[in-house]
Amino acid sequence: MRGHSREAMSGAKVIDPSNSMEQTFSECEEISVSSQAAACAMQALAPARFETHPFQPRTFLSNGHLQTIAGNFLPRANALPQSVPELVEVSPASDSQMASHVLCECHWHPAALRADRPTVVLVHGLEGSSESQYIVGNANKMWRAGANIIRMNMRNCGGTERLSPTLYHSGLSCDVGAVLRHFVEREALKSVALAGYSMGGNLVLKLAGELGADASSSLRAVVAVSPSIDLGPTADLLHRRANRLYERRFLRRMVKRFRLKASLFPRAYNPRLVAGVRSLREYDERITALYSGFASADDYYFRASAARVVDRIHVPTLVLHALDDPFVLLTPQTRTALQANPFITFLESEHGGHCAFLATPGRGNGDDGYWAETTLLRFILDHA
Numbered sequence: 001m002r003g004h005s006r007e008a009m010s011g012a013k014v015i016d017p018s019n020s021m022e023q024t025f026s027e028c029e030e031i032s033v034s035s036q037a038a039a040c041a042m043q044a045l046a047p048a049r050f051e052t053h054p055f056q057p058r059t060f061l062s063n064g065h066l067q068t069i070a071g072n073f074l075p076r077a078n079a080l081p082q083s084v085p086e087l088v089e090v091s092p093a094s095d096s097q098m099a100s101h102v103l104c105e106c107h108w109h110p111a112a113l114r115a116d117r118p119t120v121v122l123v124h125g126l127e128g129s130s131e132s133q134y135i136v137g138n139a140n141k142m143w144r145a146g147a148n149i150i151r152m153n154m155r156n157c158g159g160t161e162r163l164s165p166t167l168y169h170s171g172l173s174c175d176v177g178a179v180l181r182h183f184v185e186r187e188a189l190k191s192v193a194l195a196g197y198s199m200g201g202n203l204v205l206k207l208a209g210e211l212g213a214d215a216s217s218s219l220r221a222v223v224a225v226s227p228s229i230d231l232g233p234t235a236d237l238l239h240r241r242a243n244r245l246y247e248r249r250f251l252r253r254m255v256k257r258f259r260l261k262a263s264l265f266p267r268a269y270n271p272r273l274v275a276g277v278r279s280l281r282e283y284d285e286r287i288t289a290l291y292s293g294f295a296s297a298d299d300y301y302f303r304a305s306a307a308r309v310v311d312r313i314h315v316p317t318l319v320l321h322a323l324d325d326p327f328v329l330l331t332p333q334t335r336t337a338l339q340a341n342p343f344i345t346f347l348e349s350e351h352g353g354h355c356a357f358l359a360t361p362g363r364g365n366g367d368d369g370y371w372a373e374t375t376l377l378r379f380i381l382d383h384a
Contacts, residue, residue, distance in 0.1 A: 046342030047316040050379055055371045057351040058360050064324030064353040068246075071356025076133045080143055083107055083151070087163065090155070090178040100155055100164035102175055104183075105130045107139065107149040118191045118220070118384035119148040119183065123176060125198030125355065126228075127253040129158040134197050134225075134355055137370055141377050147384075148189075152179055154200075161260055165268060169288050170199055170231055171304030173207035180207075184218050193221040193380040197355050198328065201227025201319075202306045208317060209309025221383040222317040223376045226355045228328050229310070232301035235281045238327040246327055247280055254283060307334040310341060317344045318379045320372050322352030345379070 061067050083105035091100035109117050120142045124132045130151035139149045153160055155168040155175065168175075176194065184192060196204035201224030208215065208222045228234045238247045255274045262269035269291065277283045285297040294300035302308070319338055321330060330338075338346040349357070352372070361369035 047383065050316075050318065050345045050382060052345070052347055053371075053375065055347075055349040055352055055357055056359055058358045058369060061358050062351050064322065064326050064351065065242075067322070067324070067351065067353025067356040067358055068326055069353075071353060071358055072133065074133070074358075076137050076140075078136050078140060080107055080136070080139055080149070088179050088182045090172075090175040091164075091166070097165050100166055101160070102155055102179065103130070103153045103158050103160045103163065104179060105151040105153075105158075106183075107143055107151075109146070109148055114148060115188045115190055117146055117148050118193065118380065119150065119187075119189050120193045120195055120380060121150045121152055121176070121179060121183075123152050123194065123196035123200030123203055124154065124157065125196075125200050127157075127250055127257075128197075128200075129153055131158065132197075134373070138195065138373050138376060141373055142380070145377060145381060147380075150179065150183060152176070154203075156257060156261065161257065161264055165265055167258075167261065167288065167291055169292050169300070169304060170202050170228070171206070171292070171300070173203050173210060173306075176203050176207050177211075180216075180219065184216065189218055191220045191384045192218050193223065193383070194219070195223040195225075195376055195380070196227065197225045198228050201225055202229045202231070202304075205229055205310055205313070205317070205319070206304075206306035208315050209306060209312045211314070212312040213314040215315050219315055221380050222313070222315050223320075223379060224318070225320045225357075225372050225376065226322065226325055226328050226352075227306065227319060229306040230329055230331050230334050231305045232298060233329045233331055234327060235279075235284065235297075235301065237329045239279045239281065243327045250280060251277060251283060258287060307331070307337065310334070310344065311337050313341055313343050315343060316379075316383045317341075318376065319344060319346045320352075320357065320375065321346075321348050322354070322357065323348060323350050324352065325354045328354055347375070 086104045086106055087101045088104055089099050090102050093099040108114055122135050122138055124135050130153050135151055142149055155164040194204040204222050205224050258274050259271045262271035273286050281297050284300055289296050289300050338344050357372035359369045359371040
């Protein structure tokens, strides 16, 4: 298990956003600027070191592919109370476009206790939803620990294609920010944490980096599990022969969703454009870039990747990554940035796969063997 360094980082690139970008992305994009003075200030304000417990894979599950597959398909018990569905506006209507909303499945403690309890916003990955098994697993643990739970669906996910005229993508950190602000203001929440898996991990890290030192005092912690924060290298890794089954599974769902979107908004989308798409990069070149205001897939990957703003994160943050993750890759530059930020605890294990981290369940102690979920819970409660 590799921990994080407390050396400060400086010298990030400055991004000059194009005026031609659509509101759905440009309202989310921030300029990354760091300095030696800011780095010194970060060192002085850095939180206490988080006590880590090494990950040991479950017997017969030391292979990254086996971890990934088992973690995705193992059934999960769900004892959550009935959720309260709430729509949150994430992008206002304009003269030419209706407003965009996301669906949040909320589990609240009684009103008299709500504001003082920690609240966790859980954000799923690519083609997931508020019903994804890791979202349900984390929500149950958090609820039992006394937290309020907000299971957020990204735009178009969880059966909400009609609620937004736009597509969803990895750059829409502003949607997470809109959900955060909505509930903090309405419920006067004092302690909120953001936790995202895979694509959701990119979104919460990107938001934290964009907020920087201006993050609300109510935002106490951020956690990213297997975050896809280097989007270009990850898309290319996903297209390798060993990962084609994963890529095809994603693409089938993405193409199906796009065709449904085109049927709901026929004047906005051309369903023929997805014919013959054979890779995630090709989909992003033909669809994501075109309809979300990017010049190309490479432009999208660069501008939407949290990697370029993690040096600005100013909130206690936990990042979990496995070296045997089949299709999420961290570049050496990103790894250095994560290790250099004193607000980030970066845990990188030899095993764990993608969004899995299945350990041997404990005997008689209530540990179900979902190491990432247990670690996430401890980190959030430590900073609540």
